[in-house]
Amino acid sequence: MSSELLVKKLPNDIGGDASGKIERVEHELLPWEKRCHALADVLDFHKIINTEEKRRGVEALGSEMIGKLSYYERWIVAFANILFQKGILTPGDLAIKMEELEARHTSETARAHPNA
């Protein structure tokens, strides 16, 4: 592909591309996916991240990540990046919080299954 097309068409801009047969797939959202959707709406209500910022945030992940992450995985990663850019959170804040949550889960599981 000529590099010119990379400039003209960002990863989300797929209208008009050749593509395969439509598979009529659907799935019930997982609990975390639904929470992620609600989070998106609340971020929009509070003008923290609006819908267009979210769309651009997903696009900014680049085509490899867009290709490999699922729909809501892309959303939550985009939210984190946008929050870093806006100075609302730092990557360190997020990393520490995720470690805490993982430790919290491990200790809860250990309590629930003492013999496990």
Next chain:
Amino acid sequence: MGTVGDDNDHDGHDHDHGHGDAGHGHPHEEIFIADAPGYYDLMETAVRELLIERRLFGADEIRRQIEVLDSRTPALGAKVVARAWVDEGFRRRLLEDGRKGCEELGITFYDDTQLIVLENTPKVHNLIVCTLCSCYPRPVLGLPPDWYKLKPYRARAVYEPRAVLEEFGTRIPDDVEIIVSDSTAMVRYLVLPMRPPGTETMSEEDLGALVTRDAMIGVIPVEYPKEAA
């Protein structure tokens, strides 16, 4: 880039095992609650808790929005369509301002989006898509199906709508114009399908029961009597 058949979005594939029909209701959640939360699941919780700690919004707002999301189903859109079929004044107001028309029936819009209702006629068939992402009339239809968010539909609907419709089993005669409307963050569309023949004596409620989500996206007509699938 883009091998045909493989695409950007693979929501659900891991969990659907290839059978895409709605209504296979295994309680997937149970499996996932027992498992350790995945990386992205943790990230969602972390981002949410950090923002709540910083008082940017309250935990109750997330809970309330989940309830709002759960309350939005295609039954709302079906109610709008059925009313438009039986009430000419409402139909005109709805086509003039889709959002106001829905609000007249008590359907609130929880976001800033505008709604344009597109009327199918014997001469025009409407189809909606979001080529850039997944914009959809969520307040009246709920969340979009995965196929609406996947590459094949988004890429092809705008340049070969007849072929796309045939994949949904819908053949549009050549003398009927097809108009494809591409949604944006601010403007969403809803198709007002044609009322099927033979329904002249039906009640508004029974008419509403005929109207499906896919008919309001524009990929199938409303049928009566329903054909066996």
